Amino acid sequence: MSDLHDLKYPIGDFVYGQTYTAEDTKKHIILIDELPVKLTELVEKWADDRLDTPYRPEGWTVRQLVHHVADSHINAYVRTKLALTETNPTISPYEEGxxxxxxxxxxxxxxxxxxxxxxxxxxxxxxxxxxEAELSRTYFHPGSQRIFELREVIAMYAWHSEHHFQHAYRLAKRNGWA
Structure with a gap:
């Protein structure tokens, strides 16, 4: 793997189409639950110079990354509720960049x-x-032309949580801030 790929995907790529047990899903929910405290403890006292540092060449700054995680997880929360209250709704993608x-x-x-x-x-x-029945509920993502089951969505956002936390954490380690 290249250094740039490692900087972009510090915990590796998310693998779609996996099977998740009830125990896996519990662990994924714990990771989602822990993110706000972990991220806050890491970056809340950083000055602007650190917040405005990109986590990788041509990447977002830590400031943009924190705002992105909020934007992304708001969308995930709404999509979860749509899947639970409608039959396979088509969600609205957004241009995160x-x-x-x-x-x-x-x-x-x-x-x-x-x-x-x-x-x-x-x-x-x-x-x-x-x-179990609710974890099997789905939504359709028109951007990827895929149907997502909630248990996979939970796994994906557990990955997403750790993925972006590691961007900031590893930047801090590289720069001696952690």
């Missing part, structure tokens, strides 16, 4: 950390109570 260029991506990270804390509380409350 374009969102990362919008003016709110330059704000202090505190609002996004608060969003993550509170929205994850709500999201995990829903996820932790899902039955």
């Amino acid at each position: 374009e969102w990362a260029k919008l003016p709110d991506s330059t704000l202090d990270i505190a609002p996004s950390l608060v969003i993550l804390k509170n929205m994850h509380l709500r999201w995990v409350t829903v996820l932790a109570t899902l039955t």
